[in-house]
Structure formats: structure tokens, C-alpha cells
Amino acid sequence: MNYKIAVIDGDGIGPEVVAAALNVLNAIGKKFKHKFNFKRVLMGGRAIDATGVPLPKETVSACKRSDAVLLGAVGGPKWDKLPGHLRPEAGLLGIRAALGLYANIRPAVLYPSLADACPLRPDIAAKGIDLIVVRELTGGMYFGKRGLREGKFGAEAWDTEKYNVMEIRRICKIGFETARARRGKLTSIDKANVLESSRLWRKTVHEMAADYPDVALDDMLVDNAAMQLVRNPAQFDVIVTSNIFGDILSDEASMVTGSIGLLASSSLGEKNPGLFEPIHGSAPDIAGQDKADPIATILSAAMLLRSLKLGAEANAVETAVKRTLSETPFRTVDIASAGQTVVGCSRMGEVVEGYI
Numbered sequence: 287m288n289y290k291i292a293v294i295d296g297d298g299i300g301p302e303v304v305a306a307a308l309n310v311l312n313a314i315g316k317k318f319k320h321k322f323n324f325k326r327v328l329m330g331g332r333a334i335d336a337t338g339v340p341l342p343k344e345t346v347s348a349c350k351r352s353d354a355v356l357l358g359a360v361g362g363p364k365w366d367k368l369p370g371h372l373r374p375e376a377g378l379l380g381i382r383a384a385l386g387l388y389a390n391i392r393p394a395v396l397y398p399s400l401a402d403a404c405p406l407r408p409d410i411a412a413k414g415i416d417l418i419v420v421r422e423l424t425g426g427m428y429f430g431k432r433g434l435r436e437g438k439f440g441a442e443a444w445d446t447e448k449y450n451v452m453e454i455r456r457i458c459k460i461g462f463e464t465a466r467a468r469r470g471k472l473t474s475i476d477k478a479n480v481l482e483s484s485r486l487w488r489k490t491v492h493e494m495a496a497d498y499p500d501v502a503l504d505d506m507l508v509d510n511a512a513m514q515l516v517r518n519p520a521q522f523d524v525i526v527t528s529n530i531f532g533d534i535l536s537d538e539a540s541m542v543t544g545s546i547g548l549l550a551s552s553s554l555g556e557k558n559p560g561l562f563e564p565i566h567g568s569a570p571d572i573a574g575q576d577k578a579d580p581i582a583t584i585l586s587a588a589m590l591l592r593s594l595k596l597g598a599e600a601n602a603v604e605t606a607v608k609r610t611l612s613e614t615p616f617r618t619v620d621i622a623s624a625g626q627t628v629v630g631c632s633r634m635g636e637v638v639e640g641y642i
């Protein structure tokens with residue numbers, strides 16, 4: 287088969303980690319007889335330098351015409367003083383909105399061979415971490431009405447959390463379906479003891495549960511969930527939650543697995559292609575030094591393959607990463623411990639590619 291992939295290298299380490307992921311995709315293409323046509327498009331700082339805006343119109347249309355979008359990361363000190371709507375990060379929010387990407391999916395896996403990188407107690411890490419956070423991405427507090435006014439005690443600011451049943455149903459559907467394809471456990475995280483929006487969330491997710499008899503649904507209050515993620519992360523399979531709770535919990539979930547350089551993500555909508563990117567930023571402190579860990583971007587490419595219904599191909603990429611970490615001494619500097627061989631981004635990519 288032929289696939290069109292829009293590729294946004296981005297800034298900082300973006301081009302380095304994307305190059306490694308594209309090599310892995312090409313190796314997959316060769317092995318499974320697919321042709322991936324990569325179309326380079328600009329976003330972020332490089333787009334500002336070339337066109338004056340962080341998200342040129344051509345980028346949006348090229349992404350919409352593609353089967354999937356692969357992104358490195360955008361941003362950097364060079365563009366930090368620009369006004370908000372012209373900063374590289376505005377490109378990121380713009381492309382998510384333009385593609386209607388309402389679901390953000392972040393797997394957090396602790397590889398046994400990287401147990402040393404886990405900040406949790408060894409007995410907790412030994413139970414393993416293999417969970418997915420499904421976060422609502424286009425609703426809730428970040429998109430609700432807000433304001434600043436003069437109140438009784440001076441300046442007073444307010445934000446609103448609003449969810450409707452359609453928004454809750456479509457994100458929870460992804461939660462149920464993700465759980466169904468894994469260990470069959472879905473934890474819906476809310477603050478239903480206080481928030482009306484959470485009570486509607488909880489009622490809706492329970493109404494949906496009848497359609498998924500093979501999935502065990504439970505609820506957890508967000509404050510308890512934050513604690514449980516460090517106390518016993520092995521209890522979680524799939525978490526589904528709102529935009530703001532997901533923002534906070536997915537960062538917590540990713541950190542307990544070790545380096546930020548390992549974690550992939552996808553953002554999905556209904557009509558347009560999905561966007562696949564590592565969770566990390568452009569890491570200006572190590573950019574251009576061949577020090578970045580490419581694994582998060584390579585695993586994002588695996589998620590991209592799965593979105594194209596190329597499950598065997600996605601598994602091949604994930605297995606190559608696992609074998610690299612368990613069978614070789616090679617590590618980028620962020621995950622290396624004593625006695626291991628520190629290699630650069632491009633070499634690490636080649637080692638993974640060798641296992642395809």
C-alpha cells in the first residue's frame with residue numbers, strides 16, 4: 287500500500303528525532319512492502335523564519351490531505367519574545383484545532399530493562415507500569431468562558447469548566463475501545479463529589495458501560511488518582527479523563543516511567559488524519575548535539591502505523607524498541623546507567639532500525 291505522511295520536523299531536536307523515526311518507517315516499508323511518501327511541511331519556529339507565521343495555510347491543507355501527520359517538536363528561545371499568537375506553540379494549538387483532534391492518547395510504559403530510570407520505590411516499579419491516558423483535548427476549562435473583573439477584594443479572575451454529553455461520549459468511546467483492545471479495564475477520573483460537569487461525565491460514562499460488557503469500568507476522584515499513580519500505578523490499564531485532569535495526570539504518569547525521551551503520543555479526531563508526536567519539547571539545551579533520545583518519536587511512529595490499521599507493522603516497531611533496550615548495551619545519555627554504552631540519537635535510531 288501507499289501512504290501519504292505529512293512530516294513536521296519542527297525546531298531544536300525535532301529534525302534529529304524525526305530523522306530516526308523516518309528511517310524506521312522506511313525499514314518497515316521495505317519489510318512489509320509499503321511505500322510511505324513523506325511530505326515535509328513547516329510549523330513552529332522554522333515556519334516563522336520562512337513565512338512569518340507559525341502555521342502556514344499550506345501546512346494545514348497538506349496535513350488534511352495526508353493519511354497521518356508526524357511531528358518532532360516546536361519552540362525555542364529564538365522565538366520566545368514574540369507575541370503569543372505568533373509563537374511556535376501557537377502552531378501546535380492551531381494544527382490540533384484545524385484537524386479537530388479531540389482525543390490525546392499517551393501510553394506510559396516502564397520497560398523492565400529501564401527499571402533503574404524509574405523514580406518510584408523498586409518494589410512498586412517491580413509490579414510494572416503499562417497504562418494509557420486518554421485525555422479530552424478540545425473542551426473543558428481550557429476552552430470555557432473566562433474573564434477578569436473587579437471584585438469586592440480587587441482583581442478577580444474566573445474560568446469555567448463545561449462539557450456536553452456529545453463531548454463526553456466521544457472521548458469515553460475511545461477510552462472503552464482502547465481498554466477493550468488491552469486488558470479490559472477503564473478508570474474514569476473526575477471530581478464528581480464537587481463538580482457538576484464531573485457528575486454529568488460520570489453519569490454518561492456509566493450509561494455507555496452497558497455497550498461494553500467486556501470492559502470493567504470504575505471511577506476515581508482526581509485527587510486520589512494523583513496519589514494512586516505513584517502508590518500503585520500497576521492497577522491502571524486505561525484512564526479516561528477531562529482536558530485539565532488529563533493534562534496533569536498524563537505528565538505524572540509519564541514521569542514515573544523514567545525519561546521524557548521515551549514517551550509517545552497521538553492526537554485523534556473524527557474526520558482528519560491523526561497527529562503523532564513525542565511528548566517532549568524541542569530540548570534547545572541539547573539541540574544539534576546528537577544527544578536526543580529518538581525512542582519517543584519512533585514509538586509515535588508505531589502509533590501512527592496502528593492508526594493506519596497496520597497492527598503487525600506497529601508491533602514490529604515496538605518489539606524493535608524493546609529488543610534494543612533489553613538485548614543491547616546502547617543507550618542515549620538520558621537513560622544510560624553505569625556500564626552501558628552511551629550513543630547519539632542517530633546511532634540509537636540505527637540500532638532500533640536494525641531490529642526491524
Ligand code: NAD
Nearest residue numbers: 359360361362546547566567568569570571572578579620
Ligand atoms: P523539553 O521537553 O524540550 O525539555 C525538557 C528537558 O528534557 C530538557 O532538559 C531536555 O534536554 C530533555 N529532553 C527532552 N526531550 C528529550 C529527548 N528526546 N532526549 C533526551 N532529553 C530530552 O521542555 P522545555 O525545555 O520546557 O521546552 C523547550 C521548548 O519546547 C519550549 O519552546 C517549549 O515551548 C517547547 N515545547 C514544545 C512541545 C511540542 O512541540 N509538543 C512540547 C513541550 C514543549
